[in-house]
Amino acid sequence: RTGWDTTKGSLLESALQKPKKWQKFEKDLLVISITLLIIVSIFNIYLMIYDIVFRGHFYARGTLNRTLEFITGCVAPSLFFSFVVSGWIVSTRLKNKGIFCFESEQLRSVGRIKTICFDKTGTLTELKMKFHGVQTIDGFVSRRSLNVNHMLSSGKTDLIFALACCNSLDIVENKITGDPLEIEVMHSMGFNYVIDESENQVFVPSREFKRVSRLPHNFAFKKDKFTGFSHTSRKMSLIIEAEGGKGTYLTKGAPESIVKLCDPNSLPSDIDRFIANFASKGFRVLALASKHLSSVNEENPDTNLNFLGLIVLVNELKSDSRQTIEELTMNRINVSLVSGDHLLTCVSLAKEANIVSDRDQILTLKSSENDTLEWTQLSSYPLSKNKNLNDYFQTSSAVLSHCQQHNVALAIEGDAIEKLFSEVGVNIFEFVKVVGRASPHQKQIFVKILQESNMAKNFTVGFVGDGANDSLAVNTADMGLVIGNGDVTLVSSYSTRASSIAPVLQLLINGKFSLETSIQTQSFCLYAGMIANLNLIFLYIIGLSLSNFDNIIALFYWLPPCVLIVFTESSDRLNPHYPSAGLLSSKKLGELFLQISAMFSCLLIFHNYLTHRMSHKPTHSIIQKDDKREINIDFFIESKAAFIFVSFNLVVMLIAFHRGFPFKRSSY
DSSP: OGGGGSHHHHHHHHHHTOOOOOOHHHHHHHHHHHHHHHHHHHHHHHHHHHHHHHSOOOOHHHHHHHHHHHHHHHSOHHHHHHHHHHHHHHHHHHHHTTEEESOGGGHHHHTTEEEEEEOIIIIIBOSSOEEEEEEETTEEEETTTOOHHHHHHTTOHHHHHHHHHSSOOEEETTEEESOHHHHHHHHHTTOEEEEOTTSOEEEEOOHHHHHHHTOOTTOOEEEEEEEEEETTTTEEEEEEEOGGGOEEEEEEEOHHHHHHHBOGGGSOTTHHHHHHHHHHTTOEEEEEEEEEESOTTOSOOSSSBEEEEEEEEEOOBOTTHHHHHHHHHHTTOEEEEEOSSOHHHHHHHHHHTTSSOTTSEEEEEEEOTTSOEEEEESSOOSSOSSSBOTTTOSSHHHHHHHHHHSOEEEEEEGGGHHHHHHHHOSGGGGGEEEEESOOHHHHHHHHHHHHHHHHTTTOEEEEEEOSGGGHHHHHHSSEEEEESSOGGGGTOSEEESOSSSTHHHHHHHHHHHHHHHHHHHHHHHHHHHHHHHHHHHHHHHTTOOOOHHHHHHHHHTTHHHHHHHHSSOBOSSOOSOOOOSOSOSHHHHHHHHHHHHHHHHHHHHHHHHHHTSTTOOOHHHHSOTTOOSOOOGGGOHHHHHHHHHHHHHHHHHHHHHTOOTTTBOOOO
16 A cells, blocks of 8 residues: 555556546537437337328338437437547647647547646746755855855854755666756765765765865765655655764755754744745745754654755746746636645746736635634735735635625635635635645645536636646646656646647647537537438328438438538637537527428428429329338439438538637638
8 A cells, every 4th residue: 555655656546547527518419319319219109100000000120220210310320430530630630739639538628628727847937946045044145155165164064964965866877867956956065976885875075075074085975764755744854874873864845844843943033034035036945954863763853853944946937838828818718826836936936927917916825723714915905904814804705705806816825725615615716826835635626626616617627737746636637738758647638748838729729629520510410310300200101211222321421521520620729719518508409499490391391392293193192001012212202302302401501510710710
């Protein structure tokens, strides 16, 4: 069970337990097919009784043929073929644009995307961060001013240890692998990472460090008891083994997690101000702490730690992230930033990416230690001069009322998601623009809540990420897009090798094309099937049926129209309109039944015109009640004329259903 609790284990579990997402289109298709089968079954039973009672005979073979004709009219074989061809065409087009589609049947759900959540690091921002500097108790030291000799002379040996050795680096085939930033910081401290003669991975300090610390020239620090970053503890740790079995415990992680483990006497009095100041400017902040151990086997070393300082990192926004976000919002798609970073860091980036506009009032929400929600404000607020708004908003429902009346952007921490959902419900989450300090599980919960919020209007939710910590959310979302070629592609429906989020625009364009094409194909097949069945019922009532030749033609003449509907180009750019989510709507059904009524009325008028000519002989005058002759159905003008009329009508309807704008390029 331990393996499943790891990040890779969670990723593999998500891939093995990928849920089936039923779309409204598929549900409507199933309901319509079953309804039509029930209706034609009733008519078929009626015709069987009519043959026995009024015509005095019953032919099992003829009844079987009639049943198969009705079934073919209800569920067109070409319909499912067109769905497969449509998915293949769209997948091929996406592949040519650098987007790989692993579940083509889910493309239709992309056509109803209303909300897209983006991860921060590696998705909206560059994957590689830059080392900005270190904030110690004595003050801030920029990267350029960082001097190892000065740090050694001022007794900051543990800080050098933490910067150089507290990392997740590894050695593979005699080459250092891992985060390039950690390698850069380690080398800037004068350390190197090698494998010694005993096959142990060790940190080799610089000559100056050995001289000042009075260490042997061949001395190296052994890496021991490494614990990788965990989303529950939000930190990583290791022990550096020195001479005599002694060691130094080093840890690095989220400031909130590290500060709780530190000795209060080692903390600066204004530590919270430092953290908030850097985070509000968009910097990523990590805290460092250490503890000297009498033995490397000492239990529970992560108590009463000595606070060393804050690492300040720069995570720059990708060049095209803001432009893509602006195009999404311009097309009425809600965008949210969901990240594990500090909430204020996420808010700063959201403003830079235009996820949060300058006009928005930014309200933040955190979950306090006593399990209550704390509302605060970050921007100018007209209703209260106090930063803490809990006195103004007596309940969370009051916040929802205020959001509905003003331009408000909510920024919440991951721990507050479920509490907010239980107090207010799903409606308030449409105003949530930023989620910070979110674990992988909390990202998944946020996506599920958004899906529930959008379910009433049949809209869907997308998530765009790049790492294994996004796997749960990517797997849950209706559109899971992975940037890059990471392991998380195992659970995603779509992936791209591009390093930017720009491919999401092409994915949305083709998703709307796929849904609109499916709706058009199903509408055409539904119309054609109902007309064909009405025509069959009409012919059976007057004592005729379609000939074998007409049946063969009818079986295949559905295919070319469906293929013609599918083989069209998608629109060049994204637009704010949405295709219908399904077929069971009053507008769609009203249009359909109006068209069928008009067509069937024309068929009756046409039949009446043919049968009232002087040269016409009624069917009953040719086929007697007890006639045993084999009659050639092609001989009767009623049968042939009805078939030709229906076929011509379907050609006209194909042109009508083959419309282009705004999701497809028009073919005429």
